[in-house]
Amino acid sequence: MTSRTGRHFLQIPGPTNVPDQVLRAMSAPTIDHRGPEFSALTLRLLDAIKPVFGTAGPVVIYPASGTGAWEAALVNTLSPGDRVLCFETGHFATLWRDMALSLGLEVDFVPGDWRHGTDPEAVAQRLAADHTHTVKAVCVVHNETSTGVTSRIAEIRRAIDASGHPALLLVDTISSLGSIDYRHDEWGVDVTVAGSQKGLMLPPGLSFNAVSRKALDASRTARLAKSFWDWQPV
Numbered sequence: 034m035t036s037r038t039g040r041h042f043l044q045i046p047g048p049t050n051v052p053d054q055v056l057r058a059m060s061a062p063t064i065d066h067r068g069p070e071f072s073a074l075t076l077r078l079l080d081a082i083k084p085v086f087g088t089a090g091p092v093v094i095y096p097a098s099g100t101g102a103w104e105a106a107l108v109n110t111l112s113p114g115d116r117v118l119c120f121e122t123g124h125f126a127t128l129w130r131d132m133a134l135s136l137g138l139e140v141d142f143v144p145g146d147w148r149h150g151t152d153p154e155a156v157a158q159r160l161a162a163d164h165t166h167t168v169k170a171v172c173v174v175h176n177e178t179s180t181g182v183t184s185r186i187a188e189i190r191r192a193i194d195a196s197g198h199p200a201l202l203l204v205d206t207i208s209s210l211g212s213i214d215y216r217h218d219e220w221g222v223d224v225t226v227a228g229s230q231k232g233l234m235l236p237p238g239l240s241f242n243a244v245s246r247k248a249l250d251a252s253r254t255a256r257l258a259k260s261f262w263d264w265q266p267v
């Protein structure tokens with residue numbers, strides 16, 4: 034058996050290796066999570082993180098893995114029975130579909146071969162056929178970690194706009210943010226879902242939603258989150 038010295042440098046899509054600078058910062062003494070130092074730090078971070086998403090709008094940070102930010106994106110913008118349009122680009126798109134179903138959403142799941150990203154033309158066709166605008170959101174995985182397939186988000190936005198459809202655009206950037214060019218505002222994304230443990234090279238456990246004005250407006254009438262509070266155990 035060969036002995037191995039030095040640090041094991043595991044190269045997988047994530048969790049990625051965390052730089053020493055970050056690891057050292059994590060060994061600092063705990064600060065009071067209700068004290069002024071923590072709120073000042075949080076406010077600074079909420080501002081400083083915006084360029085990473087390419088947004089001037091708000092970014093929400095969750096103490097959850099990326100899956101928690103998926104859930105937040107759905108429950109804060111949609112209501113029970115709303116229809117969402119998803120595309121089978123791989124494993125994670127399929128899991129996102131399953132979550133939408135388990136939350137009580139209706140899902141149009143466009144089959145795919147796991148070798149191609151979401152086709153903007155297919156988005157345009159589906160939305161053009163939805164005359165009564167029952168589709169409330171289009172969910173796209175920017176980079177399918179399971180296959181390396183990437184979807185062209187700017188073109189998908191143009192397809193939505195060209196069909197004159199008001200659906201929100203929700204994008205999973207869990208393995209793309211920090212690794213592949215991404216522009217929340219310029220590409221007209223409504224909710225960008227991200228996680229800490231891949232391109233951002235942080236430990237797992239934090240996740241993010243960058244939100245557009247339109248998504249904030251949708252959250253005012255969304256009832257999916259509220260329906261959990263109304264739920265009573267039998």
Ligand SMILES: Cc1ncc(COP(=O)(O)O)c(C=O)c1O
Binds near residue numbers: 098100179
């Ligand atoms: C594209 C994508 N979406 C969602 C997830 C789920 O994120 P998490 O494991 O942080 O909950 C992953 C994790 O690998 C992912 O790569």
